[in-house]
Amino acid sequence: MNSHDTHPGGPDLAALAALLADATRAGFCLALLDGRAWTAIELARHAGVAASTATGHLNRLVGSGLLTQERQGRHRYVRLADPDTAELIEKLASMAPRRADPPRSLPAVNRSRALARARTCYDHLAGALGVAITEAMTDRGMLDWEQGLALTGDGTAWLAELGIALPPATRRPPVRSCLDWTERRPHLAGAVGAALCRHAFDAGWITRIGTSRAVALTDAGKHALTDRLGPAAVET
Amino acid sequence: MNSHDTHPGGPDLAALAALLADATRAGFCLALLDGRAWTAIELARHAGVAASTATGHLNRLVGSGLLTQERQGRHRYVRLADPDTAELIEKLASMAPRRADPPRSLPAVNRSRALARARTCYDHLAGALGVAITEAMTDRGMLDWEQGLALTGDGTAWLAELGIALPPATRRPPVRSCLDWTERRPHLAGAVGAALCRHAFDAGWITRIGTSRAVALTDAGKHALTDRLGPAAVET
DNA sequence: GCGATCCTTCGGCCGCTGCCGAAGCGTCCG
DNA sequence: CGGACGCTTCGGCAGCGGCCGAAGGATCGC
Numbered sequence: 407m408n409s410h411d412t413h414p415g416g417p418d419l420a421a422l423a424a425l426l427a428d429a430t431r432a433g434f435c436l437a438l439l440d441g442r443a444w445t446a447i448e449l450a451r452h453a454g455v456a457a458s459t460a461t462g463h464l465n466r467l468v469g470s471g472l473l474t475q476e477r478q479g480r481h482r483y484v485r486l487a488d489p490d491t492a493e494l495i496e497k498l499a500s501m502a503p504r505r506a507d508p509p510r511s512l513p514a515v516n517r518s519r520a521l522a523r524a525r526t527c528y529d530h531l532a533g534a535l536g537v538a539i540t541e542a543m544t545d546r547g548m549l550d551w552e553q554g555l556a557l558t559g560d561g562t563a564w565l566a567e568l569g570i571a572l573p574p575a576t577r578r579p580p581v582r583s584c585l586d587w588t589e590r591r592p593h594l595a596g597a598v599g600a601a602l603c604r605h606a607f608d609a610g611w612i613t614r615i616g617t618s619r620a621v622a623l624t625d626a627g628k629h630a631l632t633d634r635l636g637p638a639a640v641e642t
Numbered sequence: 643m644n645s646h647d648t649h650p651g652g653p654d655l656a657a658l659a660a661l662l663a664d665a666t667r668a669g670f671c672l673a674l675l676d677g678r679a680w681t682a683i684e685l686a687r688h689a690g691v692a693a694s695t696a697t698g699h700l701n702r703l704v705g706s707g708l709l710t711q712e713r714q715g716r717h718r719y720v721r722l723a724d725p726d727t728a729e730l731i732e733k734l735a736s737m738a739p740r741r742a743d744p745p746r747s748l749p750a751v752n753r754s755r756a757l758a759r760a761r762t763c764y765d766h767l768a769g770a771l772g773v774a775i776t777e778a779m780t781d782r783g784m785l786d787w788e789q790g791l792a793l794t795g796d797g798t799a800w801l802a803e804l805g806i807a808l809p810p811a812t813r814r815p816p817v818r819s820c821l822d823w824t825e826r827r828p829h830l831a832g833a834v835g836a837a838l839c840r841h842a843f844d845a846g847w848i849t850r851i852g853t854s855r856a857v858a859l860t861d862a863g864k865h866a867l868t869d870r871l872g873p874a875a876v877e878t
Numbered sequence: 879g880c881g882a883t884c885c886t887t888c889g890g891c892c893g894c895t896g897c898c899g900a901a902g903c904g905t906c907c908g
Numbered sequence: 909c910g911g912a913c914g915c916t917t918c919g920g921c922a923g924c925g926g927c928c929g930a931a932g933g934a935t936c937g938c
């Protein structure tokens with residue numbers, strides 16, 4: 407008996423894990439966790455590898471269904487295939503050991519601070535801001551953590567006031583908890599988390615900082631969140 | 643810039659994934675997903691590798707915190723470190739591609755059937771039985787899937803009747819959904835799922851089939867479940 | 879004590895896979 | 909049209925990591 411014929415028909419865990427077991431491919435996936443589409447060369451530069459190397463990795467990731475691609479002219483855009491994939495990568499990231507040396511240079515420190523303050527995590531909000539919003543919603547009785555995370559009637563009403571309708575029931579859970587890398591506390595994910603994040607962009611509460619995944623809270627956003635969730639939601 | 647110094651301080655996804663990216667180590671983890679402790683040599687035989695090879699793999703898995711070990715005399719018992727780890731492996735398994743060839747030999751077919759009918763999945767019930775129980779509980783209003791999975795008042799009362807108190811609030815969610823490999827539908831996991839499974843063993847509703855992770859529903863179990871959840875819960 | 883069993887360490891083999899650079903193709907823009 | 913740019917294919921190199929068997933230590937049962 408060889409490991410190859412153990413449990414035929416069962417899940418090939420090793421094949422899936424191997425896709426993420428390479429530092430370059432893992433770096434791609436973590437970068438793509440911002441929910442946006444990246445071009446091949448952007449990812450290559452981000453990871454510090456040659457374009458030809460990136461091509462090979464992207465072929466594997468797309469071929470296995472972890473990423474989807476879209477060709478536009480001479481560009482190859484890739485993104486995470488679906489929220490399920492994002493959730494898998496989040497879970498791995500939350501359990502993975504930290505990398506060694508903390509950043510030293512001043513710009514690097516600033517970049518880290520901005521990311522810790524507020525960023526997108528796939529399609530929802532993370533960082534101190536994401537956690538603060540989640541906790542403020544909990545304090546105001548919009549989220550119930552007692553028997554698994556659930557949105558209360560108050561929560562539904564609050565969303566409706568913002569003009570956010572409950573997303574139609576699909577396989578994706580409306581609310582889900584996602585462990586924050588920097589805060590080590592949960593923030594709101596799932597379909598509602600995504601809708602809330604989209605609303606925050608649309609309403610001008612937050613804007614991207616340059617082209618990074620970090621976001622900045624605007625003055626309008628500060629006012630809106632203080633009005634609707636109290637001052638604790640913006641104390642980052 | 644090299645992938646090694648990208649995002650220092652961030653999660654080292656590749657390191658964690660690499661632990662599961664080997665067929666032998668992945669086989670160990672899937673076997674341990676039955677929630678029991680295995681000896682080194684049991685795992686080695688299960689995966690079809692030499693004892694010395696297994697030692698090396700176990701050292702890595704234990705050293706990285708995925709498994710915990712207990713020495714008893716000449717035996718080395720290992721088990722999954724915690725429910726969080728089990729959840730990670732479940733998630734990977736549910737998204738991984740299936741292995742190629744379906745089993746052929748008659749005993750292999752019987753083994754597969756038994757596993758598909760009812761088995762333990764870490765510390766809760768899976769297979770057709772696990773799914774049927776979960777769906778019966780849903781039909782009777784004990785579980786609410788509307789806003790994330792939650793246990794209702796009826797559910798709490800039903801558990802109390804069985805003598806199962808709600809587990810004290812810890813970081814582990816009371817109810818959680820776990821995607822079933824064979825059924826491709828969710829079954830009940832989390833602290834309540836674990837307590838229910840333990841009760842089923844204690845009350846003699848189910849027993850292990852030999853030393854495998856498959857379980858058999860006893861006559862007493864059939865009666866008890868029909869009484870408490872209706873006939874649908876035992877129609878596998 | 880003695881053999882059987884479980885586990886561990888060590889050395890050596892081998893195959894997989896990630897990396898790059900060079901060359902070439904298609905697309906975009908001036 | 910021509911140059912710049914994004915991407916791809918190919919060949920070759922190098923290192924990591926999994927595998928085994930042999931030998932040895934520890935424990936158990938007789």
